[in-house]
Amino acid sequence: MSRYSFPAGKGIAFFLLATLIWFFSGEACYALHNPPCCPDECSVRALYLKTPPFSGSEVMDFQQALQYLGFYRGKLDGVYGLQTYNAVKKFQRSNKLPVNGSINVATLRVLKKYFDLPLATKTRTKGPKGEVRLEVHIKTRTLIVYDDDKVFKTYRVAVGKNKTPTPVGEWRIVRKAKNWGTGFGTRWLGLSVPWGLFGIHGTNKPWSIGSKASHGCIRMFNRDVEELYEWVKLGTRVTVIGQVFPVRYEDRLVLRRGYKGSDVYQVQQKLRELGYLKSTPDGIYGPATIAAVKKFQKDHDFPVTGEVDIDIYPAIGL
Known part of the structure; x- marks a missing residue:
């Protein structure tokens, strides 16, 4: 037996375990979908209490979500410390999940349900009748759909962080795609930004909607981007309005x-x-x-x- 080989049964088990770890870590999202922007969309790693603690924007995302739901009352510092750990335990206990203080697949699945409800077919809004164009307002974090020159519908969105801003300007939809992967929701609408790949898409972090959270893309609730996807076509105009330069x-x-x-x-x-x-x-x-x-x-x-x-x-x- 080679020093790198395994008995048949153990080898299969090891392979399955490695595959699950690879997929859960987010590497699968990169490898399978080559994400065009917002690399943190693919990050779905498990978070738990450890020394030194997990830290960063990913932790802050969960703190914001738990704060919104009333489980977290601490500082939004992006550090997975005792306060975050206890908030996760309260959330798990409230939702009859195993109480271990760890953000894992089961906890994440339940957390997402609070924010991203499915869009039932019977409630789907009839689409615009005239020419469709979109406006994204950075300041208010909203996306407006115009039917000719009349406002048809307004959505809340997440936009780029200050260090990774959403491109301001006049763009067009140049690509439409479905099911890019968990991190990007179920729909992708690519923009004609010449210096990089940016788009309008769903998210696996629905609690971020309404904030500056992405690496430049425009995030929507999955139910909303599915609806919007049906109304726009290649060539649809998208105007992103915001302040490019500091005043001083x-x-x-x-x-x-x-x-x-x-x-x-x-x-x-x-x-x-x-x-x-x-x-x-x-x-x-x-x-x-x-x-x-x-x-x-x-x-x-x-x-x-x-x-x-x-x-x-x-x-x-x-």
Whole structure:
């Protein structure tokens, strides 16, 4: 017998156990679905009390959910300490689950039911009759469906965190897909954002709806995205409205080679309007953008750095 082989029965059991661990850890989500954004959507690892404690946004997600349901009264610190552990035990006891203080598959399944109710066919809203377009408002965390120029329906959504913002701008739906995996709910609506893959999708963290929680995508309750999916088609306009730059120039990033995002995109649009950028804005600070900025700086007696700083923003109209 090879040092790496197992008896037949034990080998099968080991394989099944390893497969379950792989799937539950979220690696399966990455491998099978190649998630386009929000990598934390795939994270469904078990959480329990240990030293040092689990910490991070994943823990804070559960703290927020338990707080909303009245089981957690502590600080939202993203640390799986005694208060979080005891809150989980209270939730488990209240729902007749094994009381162990661990967030596992069974606990997560029950927790999700509080937030994401299925959409019954008989209650499905009849769709818009005219041209459909969407507006996403970052500040209010809402997605508005327009039927021609009239508001048809409004949904609560989750948007990107401050460090991973949802791309602001005018986009189109370029892909529709079903059942991308547990982390992305049952529907995916891809956006035409040129510097990365972003979309509107469901979630395995329904308690995050209404907050800044994602890596840039727009999360919806699964029941809502299933409804929306039927109303939009490829090419549907999606306008994301929000503040791209901090009000104070001192708080803005110095944009340079390799940066990506809505801020770069808007700078490129301004440079194109001014005749300095010939290529189509793509939100990526590459050679063409650097050359355009350098030419602008040279023409207006600024130091020629190829970077957009506190002096260049107002000079180009931003």
